[in-house]
Amino acid sequence: MRESGYPRAVMRGRLRRIRLPILYYHEIGAPRSKHVVDPDDFEAQLDWLASAGFDVLSMDDVVAVYSGVRPAPVRGVVLTFDDGRAGVRDFAAPALARRHLPATLYLVTQWLGGVAIPESERYSGFASWSDLPALRDAGLTLGSHTLSHPNLKRMAGAGAEREIRDSRVRIEQEIGCSVDHFSYPYGRRTRAIERLVRAAGYRTAVVTGQRCNARFASLHRLFRLRVDGRDGAEGVQRALAGIFRGEGTGRGLG
């Protein structure tokens, strides 16, 4: 193994050309906040991904790509949603299921139960625990976004550990399957927090950062690109602008 943690053969071969953007949304629905994407715009964005020849990967697929088990797609993209909001249940999940596209939904467990939701997060409602089986059946991978959505950088170790570990346990109890993926609230992390996330058993964790992931990405610090309500129907083109410039397939993304 090299210092990077990747086997040499993997580095030379399949990982060489990885360019993997992960998009993140918060909510789909009536535009009450910049965080909410109009449902028609969202559908147009999914249709654009198909017409531009993108492979939409799940977070499990991302693990497979970075382990060298699965070849890196020429044009891959990952769709994620933070918080666990009602519009993801009402609009995003059906739109994704109709197209057989995977996505990951990172849940704040207390907010699913309506507990201690801050004023700034009340721009839309939340899904409930009873929605989770149907969301999973629609093709959404359920991940954790902590118990209460704190800035983990500002928490003492034991408190952060509880937020990271207990949210996973709680969701696993509810849905009866493994929760392997984590999203840091506000994208905030430190090396110590990242170690807690690994120790809790998560296989991946995502930040923000407005960057694409290349071949040496850390699976517990994967960057994401934001799509929000201000971006309109061309939100995904805008988020991906420049990343795939010059690729041989399809049209350039400029």
Ligand SMILES: [Zn+2]
């Ligand atoms: Zn969040």
